[in-house]
Amino acid sequence: MFGISFTELLLVxxxxxxxxxxxxxxxxxxxxxxxxxxxxxxxxAIKQEVERExxxxxxxxxxxxxxxxxxxxEARKILAPTQQEPTPVQPTAEQATAxxxxxxxxxxxxxxxxxxxxxxxxxxxxAPNDPTQPPRAS
Numbered sequence: 001m002f003g004i005s006f007t008e009l010l011l012v013x014x015x016x017x018x019x020x021x022x023x024x025x026x027x028x029x030x031x032x033x034x035x036x037x038x039x040x041x042x043x044x045a046i047k048q049e050v051e052r053e054x055x056x057x058x059x060x061x062x063x064x065x066x067x068x069x070x071x072x073x074e075a076r077k078i079l080a081p082t083q084q085e086p087t088p089v090q091p092t093a094e095q096a097t098a099x100x101x102x103x104x105x106x107x108x109x110x111x112x113x114x115x116x117x118x119x120x121x122x123x124x125x126x127a128p129n130d131p132t133q134p135p136r137a138s
Contacts, residue, residue: 020028 016028017025
């Protein structure tokens with residue numbers, strides 16, 4: 001990892017043996033091993049925590065992007081007109097039972113002038129692409 005070869009480790013061991021002596025060298029090696037192990041575990045824990053945070057951020061970003069895409073698809077559905085033919089308007093009960101006005105045929109001399117019968121105004125049928133109307137269920 002650090003580029004330390006076996007000969008360099010052997011040199012460090014010999015220097016430690018000369019400085020510490022044969023009585024204290026095993027205890028010092030054990031203590032150094034424990035500290036190195038603790039440092040490795042703490043670095044690994046920090047590394048895993050950072051990776052977990054990065055992963056959580058990535059998941060949040062993906063969820064946000066999916067939410068934006070679904071909103072965009074809904075907006076396209078609402079704004080894009082459907083290519084279906086509009087269904088014909090069924091006559092209401094008043095229109096079905098309204099009295100029929102006789103149509104005057106051209107005659108030489110009409111007996112009496114016929115007054116036009118007024119019917120109740122009906123609401124205009126919205127155009128299929130009318131943006132002022134709420135979207136229709138398909």
